[in-house]
Amino acid sequence: MNPVTTNDITFRKLAIFMTFMEKGNIARTAEALELSGVSVHRALHTLEENVRCPLFIHKGRNLVALPAAWTLLEYCQEVTQLMARGLEEARKTAGVGQGRLRVGTLYSLTLETVPRLIMGMKLRRPDLELDLTMGSNDTLLHMLEDGTLDAIIISISESDIDRNNMEVLPLFHDDIFLAAPASASLNTDSLADLRDYRDQKFVSLAEGFATYAGFQEAFHIAGFEPEIVTRVNDIFSMLSLVQAGVGFTLMPGRMKKVYESSVQLLKLSQPYQMQQLIAIVFSRNREQDPNLRALAAEGRMYARSLEENA
Template identity: 75%
Template structure:
């Protein structure tokens, strides 16, 4: 026998609470429903099952043996469904004691440690796994469910905001980085055309500053001589420190490396800004771990003041 479309888990939940309380008013109070809604749900369920469940004594409903039998199976069915939902959420990593966060390497200097410290205060039972990589790699891992949330550089129109929740943290300017030993002929702000004879090092394709690097030199009107490409920003800066070449890096690296390399503000035609944001799937916006991360992200953004990198 096919199950009637009018038999829903919501109506069964109303039925279950009514069988426990024996009273329409108390059932409505427990579920936040009006007495009329409770009565309608019970009557609709009775019609869909096509057998009497209650007898009327005055204004009261009295459960018949058929209702008590239905209650047995309702408790079993709802118990199985609850367990199924719990196991499903566990497989998806939702609401568990582990949060898988992906981040750009450059954000591990300050942003990520502060967010993790805040998260440990909010949800001390949650263990956080950290994965570092390029913008594109992190987006791919978020898309295939390998990560729960990522901290990346967001470009306008790059992300589908119908599918993804984007929480801005701060904006960051891009600078020209040169070895501290370099004898610079150009003045600040730096005109990239003054450096057309210099050698450069760069991040590989897929990293946050890759497209900006390409665009800046396109505006400058020349193709830079790139000695090598690397897969993390710390290796990139080490090459600059060693005098291997110049590069472009975000200003958030300034605090740690300002005494080891020169950071020159770019002239107006080449200026770029990155928007750093927390990104996670919109269909997981009610996950308590992600709610806590979002709340911590908002606090962090407010602490920076004006959305500028500190």
């Protein structure tokens, strides 16, 4: 059959038709589907027009199915069952709604944020398996866009995210601090002006990490290029080098609990003060995925708890 002749036969009409054939009258069909009787009657009438043969006759105020309607019903049941299997297989192929959720995160968020979210998720969906991937902002964004991750928890800026295609759930804002070796002589009575550290050596994260972008921006404002001894690919290695006295760095506040006793932390003076926005990001066309909805709900609870404790 030419598809043009059937383009007005929708699954909604077929669902109404099958319910009518089960219930036997328009009133009970409307009640079952939470529709008006007028909507049910219109759907059946236009379906009959689209099929291009009589399906019903009127007997008094009742609509009675003809043999052609019973024949159509058999094929409707086959079609809807086949489509249900097709949708399920498509979701399996896409990794949607299965018992596994692939989440990407920054290394620094594994200290508190990610464990809290995982524990909450296990309470919501005990059978769900979470695969955790750690990497830089850029790497995780590319993996999300490629479909190899279902959601990512990263630091974002407006330029990072296509808000038309991505859903963004903010979790918290994080301040950036100057981190120095414990042996360094610092003036802790005032805020840190980066220009006073022009002669110091620094360690840094590699390009693509959120903290690296803030590092570059801060020294651009300070008006000089810092001497970077080495660049590393995770924040724990970077702070271990600071602990060892290799150099200074800039560090997000979420690392303070672990390193405040072994690394000196100074709040930056006003021109260099900046914040990272930490958020859960996932594709907007996946927003009905029950696993992602559970992650988003847990994220909102986590964000609310941080606000209450602030």
